[in-house]
Amino acid sequence: MKYLDEYRDAPACQRYLAAIARITTRPWTIMEVCGGQTHAIVRFGLQELLPPHIELVHGPGCPVCVTPLEIIDKALALAARPEVIFCSFGDMLRVPGSRQDLQTVRGAGGDVRVVYSALDCLHIAREHPHKQIVFFAVGFETTAPGNALLVARAAREGLSNLSLLVSHVLVPPAIEAILSSPQNRVQAFLAAGHVCAVMGTAAYQPLAARYHAPLVVTGFEPLDILQGLYMCVRQLEQGRAEVENQYVRSVRAEGNPEAQALIASVFGVVTRQWRGMGEIPASGWGLSPAYRAFDAEHRFDLARVSAPEPAECISGQILQGQKKPAECPAFGLRCTPQHPLGATMVSAEGTCAAYYQYRNCESA
Amino acid sequence: MCLAIPGEVRAISGDTLLERTGSIAYGSIIKQASLAFVPEARVGDYVLVHAGVAISLIAQTEAQRIFDYLDRIDESAR
Numbered sequence: 001m002k003y004l005d006e007y008r009d010a011p012a013c014q015r016y017l018a019a020i021a022r023i024t025t026r027p028w029t030i031m032e033v034c035g036g037q038t039h040a041i042v043r044f045g046l047q048e049l050l051p052p053h054i055e056l057v058h059g060p061g062c063p064v065c066v067t068p069l070e071i072i073d074k075a076l077a078l079a080a081r082p083e084v085i086f087c088s089f090g091d092m093l094r095v096p097g098s099r100q101d102l103q104t105v106r107g108a109g110g111d112v113r114v115v116y117s118a119l120d121c122l123h124i125a126r127e128h129p130h131k132q133i134v135f136f137a138v139g140f141e142t143t144a145p146g147n148a149l150l151v152a153r154a155a156r157e158g159l160s161n162l163s164l165l166v167s168h169v170l171v172p173p174a175i176e177a178i179l180s181s182p183q184n185r186v187q188a189f190l191a192a193g194h195v196c197a198v199m200g201t202a203a204y205q206p207l208a209a210r211y212h213a214p215l216v217v218t219g220f221e222p223l224d225i226l227q228g229l230y231m232c233v234r235q236l237e238q239g240r241a242e243v244e245n246q247y248v249r250s251v252r253a254e255g256n257p258e259a260q261a262l263i264a265s266v267f268g269v270v271t272r273q274w275r276g277m278g279e280i281p282a283s284g285w286g287l288s289p290a291y292r293a294f295d296a297e298h299r300f301d302l303a304r305v306s307a308p309e310p311a312e313c314i315s316g317q318i319l320q321g322q323k324k325p326a327e328c329p330a331f332g333l334r335c336t337p338q339h340p341l342g343a344t345m346v347s348a349e350g351t352c353a354a355y356y357q358y359r360n361c362e363s364a
Numbered sequence: 365m366c367l368a369i370p371g372e373v374r375a376i377s378g379d380t381l382l383e384r385t386g387s388i389a390y391g392s393i394i395k396q397a398s399l400a401f402v403p404e405a406r407v408g409d410y411v412l413v414h415a416g417v418a419i420s421l422i423a424q425t426e427a428q429r430i431f432d433y434l435d436r437i438d439e440s441a442r
Contacts, residue, residue, distance in 0.1 A: 001370070197368070227430055252420075
């Protein structure tokens with residue numbers, strides 16, 4: 001496919017790998033933020049092809065992984081209601097709540113539907129006027145335009161049987177939480193290309209300057225990732241800490257102004273809990289007061305449930321790049337994609353699941 | 365979850381900007397996607413689609429830069 005296959009060209013990848021090896025004189029630790037990049041790095045075996053002293057650590061950019069247990073439990077409670085049709089992206093169905101997951105609720109008779117796009121909920125709401133349609137609106141900035149569009153179109157149509165359970169999270173506050181941690185060992189970042197396609201690159205300039213960390217906005221194909229790494233290493237070796245854009249075919253510095261305008265009218269910045277990382281101030285979006293009628297947490301009486309994470313799970317440290325899956329005693333034994341203990345094993349973009357799928361346990 | 369796929373705009377419909385929708389070809393597969401956020405997209409353009417919503421117009425003039433950059437750094441190493 002055009003704009004996909006050419007960025008998997010093996011000879012060009014080899015040339016980028018040789019160029020990285022040429023300019024690397026010291027060990028460097030670089031984090032890719034997005035779970036999609038983690039998946040590509042592990043799938044294509046890029047870590048093994050890099051010079052041995054370049055270490056890639058995997059970031060918190062998997063919304064499935066960081067959605068807090070409390071929100072998952074609210075989703076489960078809503079999905080079990082007889083009057084509700086609960087709509088979700090497919091990768092949320094197997095995320096464990098404190099007692100079960102959405103798939104189990106569906107097996108017990110709950111009307112849980114997998115949608116391809118948030119906008120699919122418009123048809124479902126029109127077709128089922130006597131049901132309450134709830135959309136599970138999770139995701140980073142990339143997913144927000146579609147979710148904002150759902151709300152705006154539902155409001156315009158006067159669809160009163162549709163609401164959203166919102167758990168949107170934002171990338172820049174998560175990067176800042178990692179960089180400001182006393183345990184931080186990340187020296188540069190591959191910033192998430194599709195997040196920046198929506199939001200632009202301005203929010204990263206202060207982070208690069210304050211923490212003296214290069215941030216290179218990077219795409220998702222092997223060549224994109226290798227060029228992004230080359231640009232990171234070049235900055236590190238030269239002692240620079242700037243925001244650069246590798247993914248120029250899709251990301252403009254200003255991002256997507258139309259999407260930003262609609263997001264700004266539908267959502268407002270809120271403090272969010274991140275599964276495994278705890279509370280991060282101003283790190284998410286919730287529905288703005290003007291659209292509160294579409295907030296499922298406002299529409300339905302949902303009990304607050306708090307449940308501890310499994311003690312053995314180290315997903316919080318994995319999400320912050322402090323540990324790798326092999327350092328977890330449960331990895332591949334008591335924790336597998338079929339029976340996940342924590343969220344990094346559930347989603348295909350979760351670090352543990354990617355390692356499990358593409359590597360054997362010994363080399364993880 | 366932030367997966368997005370490039371596809372070619374084959375047809376455009378919708379009366380208002382919020383309802384603007386494209387038939388997008390991904391190889392031989394054609395699916396509908398919202399074009400509300402890429403008002404400049406025309407038939408024949410490529411857009412980056414995430415979960416049924418185009419979030420960016422692919423700049424065809426920039427698509428080659430990754431290879432030009434590689435040529436430059438290889439040249440400078442000689």
